[in-house]
Amino acid sequence: MTLSDVKKSADQKMHKTIEALRADLGKVRTGRAHAGLLDHIQVDYYGTPTPLNQVANVSVLDPRALGVQPWEKKMAQVIEKAIRDSDLGLNPATVGDVVRVPMPPLTEERRKELIKVVRHEAENARVAVRNVRRDANHQLKEMLKAKSISEDEERRAQEEIQKLTDRYVAEVDKALAAKEQDLMAV
Numbered sequence: 001m002t003l004s005d006v007k008k009s010a011d012q013k014m015h016k017t018i019e020a021l022r023a024d025l026g027k028v029r030t031g032r033a034h035a036g037l038l039d040h041i042q043v044d045y046y047g048t049p050t051p052l053n054q055v056a057n058v059s060v061l062d063p064r065a066l067g068v069q070p071w072e073k074k075m076a077q078v079i080e081k082a083i084r085d086s087d088l089g090l091n092p093a094t095v096g097d098v099v100r101v102p103m104p105p106l107t108e109e110r111r112k113e114l115i116k117v118v119r120h121e122a123e124n125a126r127v128a129v130r131n132v133r134r135d136a137n138h139q140l141k142e143m144l145k146a147k148s149i150s151e152d153e154e155r156r157a158q159e160e161i162q163k164l165t166d167r168y169v170a171e172v173d174k175a176l177a178a179k180e181q182d183l184m185a186v
Contacts, residue, residue: 001139003149003157010136010161014129014168021125021172025179028114028121033066033103035059043075043082052079061100068092068099111183118183122176126169133165 026036035058042049043056052058056070056079068083070076076094083092083101092101106114137158144154 001143003140003143003153006136006139006143007157007160007164010132011164013132014164017125017128017132018168018171018175021121021175024121025118025175028118028179028183033060033062033064033101035066037088038066038068038083038086038101041082041086041088043078045075045078052082055079056099064103064105066101066103068101070097070099073097106183114183115180118176118179122172125172129165129168129172133161136161 041052056068059067061067080092140154143149
């Protein structure tokens with residue numbers, strides 16, 4: 001393992017942490033409608049649990065409603081039931097062959113609860129980024145012990161990994177701030 005391998009590995013792991021955080025934050029429902037909200041819902045498609053976006057087209061009808069257009073008309077009732085039974089607390093209604101999913105406005109109390117959830121997710125992401133830094137620094141110490149790098153190289157590499165850590169923690173904070181602002185927007 002070389003110095004560049006250690007840095008590249010740390011960078012990739014930190015990047016994956018940020019992507020995972022963004023995916024988790026995307027699942028937190030704000031008052032506004034967005035198509036990604038229903039991505040994790042599974043529908044019963046001829047006895048097989050299938051992601052909703054593989055049996056229907058999900059679109060944003062207006063800021064407060066989603067439209068789900070099934071590719072097969074008889075799937076509308078199944079999709080409506082799957083959305084109603086999900087953990088999102090939504091109440092869809094079938095209009096013709098389109099399932100309309102209105103977004104109820106969030107109460108102030110619910111917004112505060114969601115902000116706590118979002119902050120917890122962000123803190124977990126920060127911890128994950130710091131753990132990657134710790135692992136990378138451990139690898140550098142092992143390389144120094146094995147005399148495959150000099151002390152100067154180890155120190156420089158640690159500084160670069162710290163800069164990476166700072167950059168990714170700042171990205172976590174930026175994602176958190178954007179989501180909090182989204183949650184507080186009425």
